[in-house]
Amino acid sequence: xxxxxxxxxxxxxxxxxxxxxxxxxxxxxxxxxxxxxxxxxxxxxxxxxxxxxxxxxxxxxxxxxxxxxxxxxxxxxxxxxxxxxxxxxxxxxxxxxxxxxxxxxxxxxxxxxxxxxxxxxxxxxxxxxxxxxxxxxxxxxxxxxxxxxxxxxxxxxxxxxxxxxxxxxxxxxxxxxxxxxxxxxxxxxxxxxxxxxxxxxxxxxxxxxxxxxxxxxxxxxxxxxxxxxxxxxxxxxxxxxxxxxxxxxxxxxxxxxxxxxxxxxxxxxxxx
Amino acid sequence: xxxxxxxxxxxxxxxxxxxxxxxxxxxxxxxxxxxxxxxxxxxxxxxxxxxxxxxxxxxxxxxxxxxxxxxxxxxxxxxxxxxxxxxxxxxxxxxxxxxxxxxxxxxxxxxxxxxxxxxxxxxxxxxxxxxxxxxxxxxxxxxxxxxxxxxxxxxxxxxxxxxxxxxxxxxxxxxxxxxxxxxxxxxxxxxxxxxxxxxxxxxxxxxxxxxxxxxxxxxxxxxxxxxxxxxxxxxxxxxxxxxxxxxxxxxxxxxxxxxxxxxxxxxxxxx
Numbered sequence: 001x002x003x004x005x006x007x008x009x010x011x012x013x014x015x016x017x018x019x020x021x022x023x024x025x026x027x028x029x030x031x032x033x034x035x036x037x038x039x040x041x042x043x044x045x046x047x048x049x050x051x052x053x054x055x056x057x058x059x060x061x062x063x064x065x066x067x068x069x070x071x072x073x074x075x076x077x078x079x080x081x082x083x084x085x086x087x088x089x090x091x092x093x094x095x096x097x098x099x100x101x102x103x104x105x106x107x108x109x110x111x112x113x114x115x116x117x118x119x120x121x122x123x124x125x126x127x128x129x130x131x132x133x134x135x136x137x138x139x140x141x142x143x144x145x146x147x148x149x150x151x152x153x154x155x156x157x158x159x160x161x162x163x164x165x166x167x168x169x170x171x172x173x174x175x176x177x178x179x180x181x182x183x184x185x186x187x188x189x190x191x192x193x194x195x196x197x198x199x200x201x202x203x204x205x206x207x208x209x210x211x212x213x214x215x216x217x218x219x220x221x222x223x224x225x226x227x228x229x230x231x232x233x234x235x236x237x238x239x240x241x242x243x244x245x246x247x248x249x250x251x252x253x254x255x256x257x258x259x260x261x262x263x264x265x266x267x268x269x270x271x272x
Numbered sequence: 273x274x275x276x277x278x279x280x281x282x283x284x285x286x287x288x289x290x291x292x293x294x295x296x297x298x299x300x301x302x303x304x305x306x307x308x309x310x311x312x313x314x315x316x317x318x319x320x321x322x323x324x325x326x327x328x329x330x331x332x333x334x335x336x337x338x339x340x341x342x343x344x345x346x347x348x349x350x351x352x353x354x355x356x357x358x359x360x361x362x363x364x365x366x367x368x369x370x371x372x373x374x375x376x377x378x379x380x381x382x383x384x385x386x387x388x389x390x391x392x393x394x395x396x397x398x399x400x401x402x403x404x405x406x407x408x409x410x411x412x413x414x415x416x417x418x419x420x421x422x423x424x425x426x427x428x429x430x431x432x433x434x435x436x437x438x439x440x441x442x443x444x445x446x447x448x449x450x451x452x453x454x455x456x457x458x459x460x461x462x463x464x465x466x467x468x469x470x471x472x473x474x475x476x477x478x479x480x481x482x483x484x485x486x487x488x489x490x491x492x493x494x495x496x497x498x499x500x501x502x503x504x505x506x507x508x509x510x511x512x513x514x515x516x517x518x519x520x521x522x523x524x525x526x527x528x529x530x531x532x533x534x535x536x537x538x539x540x541x542x543x
Contacts, residue, residue, distance in 0.1 A: 174361035177377035178353030191367040
């Protein structure tokens with residue numbers, strides 16, 4: 001967790017880039033990407049209805065912004081997705097973090113839950129779609145279950161690992177000072193596990209957001225995934241790509257926000 | 273006369289650890305030791321002699337395989353704030369300030385705020401920590417961190433203080449300063465103390481009695497009363513480096529070294 005944001009590129013390991021160099025390279029990367037995309041689209045290699053040029057996608061985005069597609073304008077689809085994600089993620093965090101902490105503290109719970117958990121977590125969130133649809137239908141419940149499944153595991157694992165990695169001497173020191181189990185949980189295990197938990201929140205938000213499209217395959221109504229499925233149905237590739245861009249942008253924004261939280265946290269307590 | 277409130281008694285204490293590959297390791301072999309009320313006992317010995325295990329059993333962080341550990345006449349069943357521990361690696365909570373660390377035990381027993389604040393302020397100034405109340409441990413030097421750990425133990429007004437090589441992680445200069453301060457604190461505020469160390473000098477300088485231990489298995493080789501020596505000399509009036517140069521002191525030091533060495537030599541070479 002220490003120097004993850006120091007990106008080392010071609011230079012010898014240890015050379016890090018200045019802010020200016022970093023942005024230059026980032027912009028260069030995007031420019032190259034769009035140039036290749038435009039080039040391939042213009043070459044006529046693929047028919048334009050399968051690979052629209054970036055400009056066409058831009059136009060589509062602008063149009064979707066005003067004109068409802070699949071029942072809603074773009075921002076409404078985005079909001080629907082964000083709301084759905086936040087609910088599913090909040091449930092995963094609310095159940096996963098406490099469960100992980102308890103597993104780190106109570107050996108018995110660890111022994112019971114871990115094997116079960118190890119077996120279930122290899123079933124990809126997308127593989128839950130049929131079951132979610134059968135159990136909770138395609139309204140609010142089904143999609144939530146899929147987002148929950150996507151983000152639950154990293155919540156449990158990060159809290160569990162964080163609690164386990166809290167040094168024994170801290171727990172023992174608290175015990176010798178007369179701390180009860182509850183006080184040890186509140187003043188030793190939770191703050192000790194916090195760096196790991198915050199890292200886990202980032203990972204789980206990322207995975208939860210990625211599961212979103214899967215969840216929206218079974219949604220009737222609104223959402224970026226729904227928009228894309230409808231675009232596919234209408235053979236409208238630029239709508240599909242516009243949806244993908246929205247997913248990327250929002251996912252990136254979520255990650256940036258959580259990184260800021262992580263940094264603020266590290267600044268406060270140092271790397272003790 | 274009944275057992276003192278904070279007298280610590282080890283009665284035929286044996287501790288075996290089972291090894292991961294099977295078999296057992298005999299860490300402590302039938303130890304009998306009585307630490308009187310308000311007595312300062314230092315335990316010296318090589319690493320692996322079980323001295324830390326002995327202290328952990330008094331703290332209630334470990335338990336004998338055979339025998340009993342009694343504090344104030346009652347068998348130890350777990351850790352408790354009446355037996356404060358100072359750990360070698362300080363074990364301050366990194367996410368709490370100096371003030372919060374010192375006040376942690378008081379908070380746990382819900383001491384009224386005004387009373388807790390006064391007690392914390394008292395030990396902050398006594399341990400020379402003024403101005404650092406709101407610092408986090410990682411902002412302090414090792415010596416300062418250990419002062420916080422000692423303040424955190426003393427503020428509980430514990431009946432017994434258990435210290436596990438508290439100065440082991442400090443540099444030589446800081447160590448000497450801390451030894452003098454601990455003596456000052458111990459004379460002013462006497463407690464029953466078990467002080468674990470592998471530094472013979474430190475043991476003689478600080479303790480009323482020095483318990484010399486050998487290893488494999490961990491046993492008491494000899495218990496030496498330092499009080500007559502201290503009473504005869506003028507230790508209190510001298511700085512620590514001069515005390516350690518007096519003939520009495522150097523004589524005692526070589527006597528203990530001989531005990532430790534003889535024990536290591538008679539020990540069979542095989543593990």
